[in-house]
Amino acid sequence: MTSKQHTAEHGTQLEQVNGFTNPGLPEHTPRLTDISPAAERTTERQIAGWFILSMIGTIWFIVSYFLFAPDETMASIQLQNMMFGLGATLALFGIGVGLVLWGKTLVSGTEVAEDRHPIEGNEEDQAVALEILNQAKDESGIARRPLLRNTLIAAVAIAPLPAILVFRDLGPLPGDKMFTTLWGPGVRLCQDPGGVPREDRFIRAEDVTIGSAVHVIPEGMHESEHPLDEKAKAAVLLMRIDPKELNTDPAKEDWGVDGIVAYSKICTHVGCPVALYEHQTHHLLCPCHQSTFDVTNHCEVIFGPAKRPLPQLPIAVDSEGYLVAQRDFPEPVGPTFWEINTRETSEQ
Template identity: 45%
Template sequence: MSSETGPHENVSDDKNLPSAQDASGAEPEVHTNPFADPGLAPHDPRIQDIDERAAKRSERTVAMLFTVSMLATLGFIVAYAVIPVDEYVYIFPIGRISAVNFALGMTLGVALFCIGAAAVHWSRTLMSGAEIVQDRYPIGAADEDKAGALAAFGEGVRDSQFGRRKLIRTTMFGALALVPLSGVVLLGSLGPAPGTKLRHTAWARGKRLVNENTHEALRPEDITIGSLSFALPEGLEHDDHSFQKEIAKAALMLVRLEPEDIKDQQELEWSYQGIVAYSKICTHVGCPVSLYEQQTHHVLCPCHQSTFDLADGARVIFGPAGHPLPQLRIGVDDEGYLMALDDFAEPVGPSFWERG
């Protein structure tokens, strides 16, 4: 008995037959891992690796860059010493700029650029160009791993040809030794030493204490217990061109305490009827001290919370301030106004190098 068959009657299970591509004689498709490590590409030697003359040219190029860096550093020093600070030049498209600033920027930029360019050219043409794969080790390496690291470092030094290329070595040391001189020279722009300027203020014997807000001379009865008042020296006006410079040293605060509450003997002798006068300038970084606690007689600097005890010589009881607030010795004149009996006995404000 016959039976009808469809178009696939002669096709068996397709997994047992080769594909049509195989039947045609083509190579079967191979599926590979697209993320597999391809390994290192073959190393192509550079011209400097096979031609010593090319290596010498690279060596001279590196040495030339280091030499230009040295010359630029010397130019920086000369420009700083020779070009006047008030001389200007026109540079297109920047415009009119300070000649000394332009010269310093250009010479220092060339000096640093040449050092970097020399290092890059050295590494790309003379140091070993072969890629090396190094396994990552745990933090606590074994002794043999440490020895291997030292050996690899030594191999790197040999590959850099640092010992062989004396011209490069000499010029590199010269460039690196001269560049820091740029910073040393700039120390001269810090200005002259302060001398005695920081040791004297606008206060002097006989100068009245003037209210900072009303600009009226203060009497003892104007200072009440528990209040904090601010004063400036008589004759110092806000419209003076030197006002800001002088008030930065002469700013004064006044507090009235009960005489029996004052613990420091000198503070008591330098006060008047319990009125004590201290510098308003914090001895940490010079912020204005302005927060007063009546019950504790403490005054607080709002910048970094340095706290001073006004009943005990304004000594530091908390915070980063380095020494107590200087006290101004005060009294009254013939007309009953508060006046200074002298300048501050020590410099006001933060410490400085010459303070001693």
């Protein structure tokens, strides 16, 4: 059925129902690439250039992984991330622009109107579907444009390669590393940020007011071999709540000091820093995926994807009035992993 027949057949019905006449399809205006073989070849080379640019971006991502290998300084990490971003942007942008340009300039742009047929699985419909696929192949020109086809296939084929490097950086299984931190008996709580711990950075219990929240790290962290790695495990959020509002587990009754409690700052979902404290509701919020923890109930999960509470750090007061850890966290900090119950099972 032609577009004119379609318009003639349905125009009256539309006028009776909606009060206006179907204007039909607009007259087709050929594009420059439709009438000029030279313009068509130029456009084809331009599209292939975008696909080649995508391949360059992918290769640059891989090169950046080795060329800008970071040390433990933040500047080197930021530089590598910037190079990663540049490579990934070129890789994805090149494919996207190339495909859009292909569709806008080389794929047939003739407007058509077709009646919708019932969806059935008979042989006739299968033949029609196959005919449509063959028509799409002919209109896109993918079969007769080997330059575009091959550069597109190459760009898409190598685009996932950076993911291999990213997965490689996940490193080995954590083993026992997540079971221990720098916290231990008598280790003082030190304000963070504060540079190298010194006397005026240690926290006295009497100075922690109700409703306050303090980011703390263990004393001596900066003297460790890998301070950033240790901070990623040992970061703690210290809060003080009216003891009457705490629903304390009898087994953990001596883990706090007059309403002062300390919990791991590392979310048990994917390890983001839990740094948002709402002192009226006593809720801790992870800004990454909105996991919410109730401090009054040992930081149990009340919303979001996290599956277990934040580990609590048992604290006490030393002879000079400073807050100190009683011992390390009783359970692994951070996201749940396959071996999280290995130590507990072996101890039993």
